[in-house]
Amino acid sequence: MVTEVRMPKLGLTMTKGTIKKWLKSEGDAVRKGEPLLIIETEKITSTIEAPASGYLIKIVAQAGSTVPVGNLIAYIGEMGEQIPSITAAPEVVPTQVAPAPPERVVARPAAPARVRATPRARALAEKEGIDLSQVAGSGPGGLITEDDVLKYIEGIKARTKLGLRVKKSIPLTPLRATIAERMSESLRTMAQVTIMREEDVSKLIKLREELQPVIEKEVGIRLTYTPMLIKAVAEVLKEHPLINSTLEDNEIKVIDEINVGFAVAVDHGLVVPVIKNADKKSLKDIVIECNELARKAREGTLSLDDVSGGTFTITNLGMYGVDGFTPIINPPQVAILGVGRIISKPAVVDGRVDVRPLCTFSLTFDHRVIDGHTAAQFLDGLIKLLGNETALREVLRVS
Amino acid sequence: MSAKECDLLVIGGGPAGFWAGLVGAIKGLKTILAEEGPLGGTCLNRGCVPLAVFLNYISALRLVKKLADEGYGVSLKDLTIDAVNMFKSIKSKVVDPLSGSMRDVLENLGVEVINGRALLESGNSARVGSEVIKFKRAVVATGLRWGGINGAMPPTEFTDIDEVPSTVVVIGGNAFGLGIASAFSLLGSEVILVEDGELLSGFDKEIVDYVTLALLERGVRIFTNAKVVNIINKGDIKETHLINPEGELRISSDEVIDASTYVPRNEVFGGVSVRLKGGYVAVDEYLRTSTPNIYAAGDITGNLPYAHVAIVQGIIAGLNASGGNLRINYKAVPKYLYAYPDAFSAGLTEAEAKELGYEVAVARQSLTSNALAKASGSEGIIKIVVDAKYGGILGIHGAGVGISELINEAAILLGLESTSDAVLATFLAHPTVGEVLREALIQVTKS
Incomplete structure (x- = not known):
């Protein structure tokens, strides 16, 4: 069956739309819901999805033409299927100004002239979806060469799709591309909620001052808050198994290992090395491992093993002056703890205002797996531990 | 004495000059072409054309011999090749008539061909012998002259040999050098090829390997990365002294041909100063020199020294000198070895x-x-x-x-x-x- 594709009405005031670009060529297979073309109205540029699956058997309105809402622009059907004879020619409003690329204004002939281009130029244009009638030819007699198409593509890249000037284009590095994909996958697939608490961390500070010389003496590494928090979080996770779980095939799988990842900023990206079985390791071992993993992260020598298997992640933006934020869960984990800066602030202690070192903890959790109270209990458990000097000292045993 | 006047003066009647003059005349310009030798330049008279004709004849004879040898029903008695005679015949029966017909083509189009060496005196006048020519535009296509090492013979004289050398050293692993080397190898000479870099620079490596192997199989000895220090005449024998990565070497031969070194004939510019680039005349993509009404084409511009480059340059220079606005694009210049x-x-x-x-x-x-x-x-x-x-x-x-x-x-x-x-x-x-x-x-x- 042939399905007609018509110019959609995207807003109350829309009366016509300009076909900016067909994302499929005649003869291409299309799936229902797949992006089919880009249209432009006075207000927006929008991608239109295919209304049916099959083949794009005929494009009635070419790129560049402006078509009233509701008018026929293409047919989708089976290969070889007959297109109903078009009784009334589609009412196509000739575009006044061609969507020419910046600084390459090409005079458009009234009737589309046959485009003269070399086979290499045509092959490139076809693969890159370039309309050759928009490209100025520099070859003999105006023949469009491969170079001309390449220059045209460069020209397009000099502007964003909405026509904004681009200062510089940075290709996504493989690391950046992975981050982009994982982060959007995370937000697309999970129901993420962030809760925050600001708490007094004077006990943590005190313990750090106390343990720092011991650690330094034993392993020659300066003690930071990261290994201490990893150890504390691992301890609290033991009591809150749902936070240390994953959702797989409609089952919540509570994981029997506690592997805590910590985010490390590297050039143009972020990596998350993992301390495996953090609950079973001593503070000293975690300090050594953190130091080693952070070095490998900076040198770009982390192995796949170093960054896999995490069950929970800590991300610390305190050094950048951040308080609370909404970290994004590192899938397939179900929660992540964001740590803010430690800052001295007035706080009420025993009914009196005092200056205390406060830190904001931001816990993002996947609401599909964890409910608010479960998450709040975990965060509360962590804060209670950080506030209990005896218990904390016990957890943060050096070896 | 009154000066001659023309729209276009072409200096040099090789491939570039011939085509520039032809185009100028077709475009209706009053055109004068000055050439001191026969038309056709090095390529036709002393270079690729006689070499290609010779190699083609030899190939044809080898095909006949193969049919005889391999039992195709062809019988052949006593096939001998008198190379000295063949070179002379190629010159008189192929080259000279072709050069003459080039002159006819130009003259039939109304080009005045003047025999003599031209010298530019200013941006719009030149002297050929005692004659002064005033021009509006000029195309300079005087090409290259041999600049080989002392004691060697220019490759352009290969058709003038009196006898086939039994041993010959060929300096230059470029297209002309390899062409000469294969020609003498086919004639039975022992050939020693010397190149100070690699053979056939710019060719695809597999192609270079194929040619190298074929030459080695023919018995050509090849020294690459070898620099010739000097050539010493020892009576009838010439001794070539060369240094290669393995050390020093002295090779005795009947003849040494140096196909490696040429210099542009820039002296034609006489009273006109033009910008040079690496010793060659600098031209823009329209083939204009730094003096806007003077164009240059062919080997003098320092591009790949192939006649087909010169011809296209001549055409474009001629068209632009006739009011055209064409740019040259060297992207698809084929590198060409006419050898065996x-x-x-x-x-x-x-x-x-x-x-x-x-x-x-x-x-x-x-x-x-x-x-x-x-x-x-x-x-x-x-x-x-x-x-x-x-x-x-x-x-x-x-x-x-x-x-x-x-x-x-x-x-x-x-x-x-x-x-x-x-x-x-x-x-x-x-x-x-x-x-x-x-x-x-x-x-x-x-x-």
Whole structure:
């Protein structure tokens, strides 16, 4: 069956739309819901999805033409299927100004002239979806060469799709591309909620001052808050198994290992090395491992093993002056703890205002797996531990 | 004495000058062409043409001999080649008539051909002998002169030899040097080829390897990365002293031919100062020198010293001097070896394409299974470098006896930026040698 594709009405005031670009060529297979073309109205540029699956058997309105809402622009059907004879020619409003690329204004002939281009130029244009009638030819007699198409593509890249000037284009590095994909996958697939608490961390500070010389003496590494928090979080996770779980095939799988990842900023990206079985390791071992993993992260020598298997992640933006934020869960984990800066602030202690070192903890959790109270209990458990000097000292045993 | 006046003065009647003059006359300019020697330049008179004719005749004779030797029902008694006589005949029966007909072509178009050495006196006047010529525009195409080492013979004199040397040292692993080396090798000389870099610079490596191997199999001794220090005459023997990475070497031979060094004939500019680049006359992409009404074309511009480069430059310079506005594009200049075997490299080599970041697919095809190659005695390989992403043909390379028949297909396919699929959809005739392109490209088709 042939399905007609018509110019959609995207807003109350829309009366016509300009076909900016067909994302499929005649003869291409299309799936229902797949992006089919880009249209432009006075207000927006929008991608239109295919209304049916099959083949794009005929494009009635070419790129560049402006078509009233509701008018026929293409047919989708089976290969070889007959297109109903078009009784009334589609009412196509000739575009006044061609969507020419910046600084390459090409005079458009009234009737589309046959485009003269070399086979290499045509092959490139076809693969890159370039309309050759928009490209100025520099070859003999105006023949469009491969170079001309390449220059045209460069020209397009000099502007964003909405026509904004681009200062510089940075290709996504493989690391950046992975981050982009994982982060959007995370937000697309999970129901993420962030809760925050600001708490007094004077006990943590005190313990750090106390343990720092011991650690330094034993392993020659300066003690930071990261290994201490990893150890504390691992301890609290033991009591809150749902936070240390994953959702797989409609089952919540509570994981029997506690592997805590910590985010490390590297050039143009972020990596998350993992301390495996953090609950079973001593503070000293975690300090050594953190130091080693952070070095490998900076040198770009982390192995796949170093960054896999995490069950929970800590991300610390305190050094950048951040308080609370909404970290994004590192899938397939179900929660992540964001740590803010430690800052001295007035706080009420025993009914009196005092200056205390406060830190904001931001816990993002996947609401599909964890409910608010479960998450709040975990965060509360962590804060209670950080506030209990005896218990904390016990957890943060050096070896 | 009154001066002659013209719209276009062409200085030099080699490939570049001939075509510039021809184009000027066709475009209706009053054109004068000054040439001190016969028309046709080095290429026709003392270079590629007599060499190619000679090699072609030898190839034909070898085909006949093969038919006799391999029992094709051909009997042949006593096939001897008198090379000295053959060179003389080529000169008198092929070269001189062709040079004469070039003059006829120009004169029939109304070009005044003046015999003599021209010297520019200013931006609009030149002197040829006692004659002063006032011009509006000029195309300078005086080419190169030999600048070889003392004691050696210029390769351009190979047709003038009195006897075939039993041993000959050829300096220069370029197209002309290899052509001369193969010619003497075919005549039975022991040939020693010396090159201070690598053979056939700029050709695809597989092509260079094929040619090198073929020459070695013919018994040519090859020294690469070898620099000639001097040549000492010892009576009838010449001793070539060379240094290569292994050490020093002295080679005795009857003759030494130096095809490695040429210098531009810039003295023609006399009273006009033009910008030079690396010793050659600098021209822009319209072939204009730094003096706007004076164009230059051919070897004097320091481009690849092939006649086909000179010819295209001559045409474009001639057209632009006639009011045109054409730019030259050297992207698809084929490098051409007319030797035995011959070879060409057009467009990007495999290594160049990779260097430029192309995802490269390579198609190779031998002429062994090509019917017409068998008929014509052609053999060899063709190698096509294709952009794997879009199917664009980036380079076409060939080596083998008779393979140069394909050089123009290669030049056109590259010049017009063809793709593998476009060639496969083209009706390349059968049986032809050229259909080897289809046999190669089917291996890398995108469809």
